[in-house]
Amino acid sequence: MKLIFSIARALLLARWRQTLVAAIGVAFSITMFVSLLGFMSGLNEMMDALFLNRTPHIRLYNEIKPAAVQPILMSPVYRSGYHFIHSIKATGSRQGIYNGMAILDALRRDDRVTGISSRIVMQAFFNEGTVDITATVNGIEERKETALFHFEDYIVAGDALMLEKMPNSIILGKVLAEDLLVHVGETVQLTTAEGERFPLKVVAIWQSGIRDFDKVQSFTSLGTAQKLLGKTANYITDIQLKIKDITAAPAMAREYNHLFRVSAQDVQTLNAEFETGSFIRSLISYAVGITLLTVSGFGIYNILNMLIYEKMDTIAILKASGFAGRDVRRIFISIAMSIGIAGGVTGLMAGFLFSLGIDQLPFRTTSLPTIKTYPVSYDPFIYFIGGIFSLASTYLAGWQPSRKASRIDPVVIIRGK
Amino acid sequence: MDDIILEARHINKYFHDPVDVKVLSDINFSINKGEFVTVTGKSGCGKSTMLYILSTMDTDYEGALFIDHVPMANKPEPELARVRNEKIGFVFQFHYLLSEFSVLHNVMLPGLKLAKYPAQEIEKHAMERLNMLDIGRLAYKKANQLSGGEKQRVAIARALINDPCIIMADEPTGNLDKKNSEIVFDIFRQLAGERKQTLLIVTHDQEFAARTDRIIKMEDGRIIK
Numbered sequence: 001m002k003l004i005f006s007i008a009r010a011l012l013l014a015r016w017r018q019t020l021v022a023a024i025g026v027a028f029s030i031t032m033f034v035s036l037l038g039f040m041s042g043l044n045e046m047m048d049a050l051f052l053n054r055t056p057h058i059r060l061y062n063e064i065k066p067a068a069v070q071p072i073l074m075s076p077v078y079r080s081g082y083h084f085i086h087s088i089k090a091t092g093s094r095q096g097i098y099n100g101m102a103i104l105d106a107l108r109r110d111d112r113v114t115g116i117s118s119r120i121v122m123q124a125f126f127n128e129g130t131v132d133i134t135a136t137v138n139g140i141e142e143r144k145e146t147a148l149f150h151f152e153d154y155i156v157a158g159d160a161l162m163l164e165k166m167p168n169s170i171i172l173g174k175v176l177a178e179d180l181l182v183h184v185g186e187t188v189q190l191t192t193a194e195g196e197r198f199p200l201k202v203v204a205i206w207q208s209g210i211r212d213f214d215k216v217q218s219f220t221s222l223g224t225a226q227k228l229l230g231k232t233a234n235y236i237t238d239i240q241l242k243i244k245d246i247t248a249a250p251a252m253a254r255e256y257n258h259l260f261r262v263s264a265q266d267v268q269t270l271n272a273e274f275e276t277g278s279f280i281r282s283l284i285s286y287a288v289g290i291t292l293l294t295v296s297g298f299g300i301y302n303i304l305n306m307l308i309y310e311k312m313d314t315i316a317i318l319k320a321s322g323f324a325g326r327d328v329r330r331i332f333i334s335i336a337m338s339i340g341i342a343g344g345v346t347g348l349m350a351g352f353l354f355s356l357g358i359d360q361l362p363f364r365t366t367s368l369p370t371i372k373t374y375p376v377s378y379d380p381f382i383y384f385i386g387g388i389f390s391l392a393s394t395y396l397a398g399w400q401p402s403r404k405a406s407r408i409d410p411v412v413i414i415r416g417k
Numbered sequence: 418m419d420d421i422i423l424e425a426r427h428i429n430k431y432f433h434d435p436v437d438v439k440v441l442s443d444i445n446f447s448i449n450k451g452e453f454v455t456v457t458g459k460s461g462c463g464k465s466t467m468l469y470i471l472s473t474m475d476t477d478y479e480g481a482l483f484i485d486h487v488p489m490a491n492k493p494e495p496e497l498a499r500v501r502n503e504k505i506g507f508v509f510q511f512h513y514l515l516s517e518f519s520v521l522h523n524v525m526l527p528g529l530k531l532a533k534y535p536a537q538e539i540e541k542h543a544m545e546r547l548n549m550l551d552i553g554r555l556a557y558k559k560a561n562q563l564s565g566g567e568k569q570r571v572a573i574a575r576a577l578i579n580d581p582c583i584i585m586a587d588e589p590t591g592n593l594d595k596k597n598s599e600i601v602f603d604i605f606r607q608l609a610g611e612r613k614q615t616l617l618i619v620t621h622d623q624e625f626a627a628r629t630d631r632i633i634k635m636e637d638g639r640i641i642k
Binding site: 319 | 465
């Protein structure tokens, strides 16, 4: 094998300019592949962060819906036969989770769960002069929301921590605050669904980046929300969970649904469309990358073909003096592969540098207050795939010319002289 | 008859393009160990074609070929390559040296391929052969810096590196001037005399042929003498 490499090296060096051009072709396409994919994945991750980071893996809540088991089914007399029931209505208008504290205790003991935060979700009216604006008030545990769902990242003014410290305080969505013409430190009037009126002090402004959310969302502490509804301290309407293995979410959701008799929604069901978007973006970047590599593959194909025409004599004498066809094939495959490896490694490094460059470009958007520069992913997987692709494409490009070289008949060459 | 090194039995060869032409018919002969044989004949009489069949490079023929008592028929290509590597040394009209390598490396290549000895030993052998052919001083030059006569001598050194059973040469002096032809001929003479090297040389140079042990004369694809 050492001999084969030394011959391959000599042939390569004999045509080092063309070899260099071919290697630069590979390097360029791998550079573009890696940086493009890094950029796309960065964007995907950012989009995911925009949505997924704020979304619990599993959400437990009480859905208002008709009971699955109607009373007639429970009567032994009517057990047989099929029941036609008309005009079923939803019952149990209670939104709070039954036995919420016990469920929380059970979840804390479940070691698949990495984080729990409870919420109260309610509807209320904000009064602005004669106009009432409908909005959702979320009673939250601020510290936990920040730890699990990056709540504070989306606070654009004021201090979210004041929510816990100051009773009767509220955080408003940015658009909602603009509609109400209030700023941090001012007071808004809120009317609950039950008709009670409360003055609440605005301590911070929240912006999610999704305008429709910003228009209708507001946050208070769990305690304030309970007070607004006139409920006791064990009243909660939502339990949000982060779990260790996100792929287990649908199964766990079904399990909790069964165990706690609550509705459970998993992140996959919620974000199915989001995944599709990410997938298509990745697909496009892969397609572009593969196109580039195919083009560079033709470059390698050309140089090898040229080399073979030029080195017919060498191939003939190698074969005459005892090199078998497969040895000749190996020589040319190693030429192709060394172009691939050299170009691939250079391309990966250049791609990394290019990604670093993109990472420095300023990128400010009002919808994403935490993002300052273009998002770029440095996922090792991208580099791994880039490396594999460079080797695979050069191997394929070298395959046919190498086979041709291995089939050269030395007699034809030697006779021709 | 134990010392037969190469034997051809009833070898026929056709060219198929554009029409079937019989170029060799019923070639029968054998070469003993240590013989210095030349094949002569007019150009187009099939002597080169015969040499390529005997060298195992051309496998498209009828009949049987034995090298060192081993039949060559139906051997796969890698095995034939190994036979050429181990048992046959080649000298062509053109030198076929690899211009990317030094003279020494060129001579070593078939030895490295055979890998019977470690590289250092092969280098020593190559140096011995270059010295024997009086071109030791050129060992570290690139092959394309040599004169025609020198190149041909390097090619002979290369043919000798694996101590082949037989050296085959196709018009080895065809590209050389009188003086260099003489040198090359003397080398062959010396190899046959001192090393008992078997030689099979195709040439149209009657003068050259006249000074060898045995002449095989060909005409129209047949051996006539």
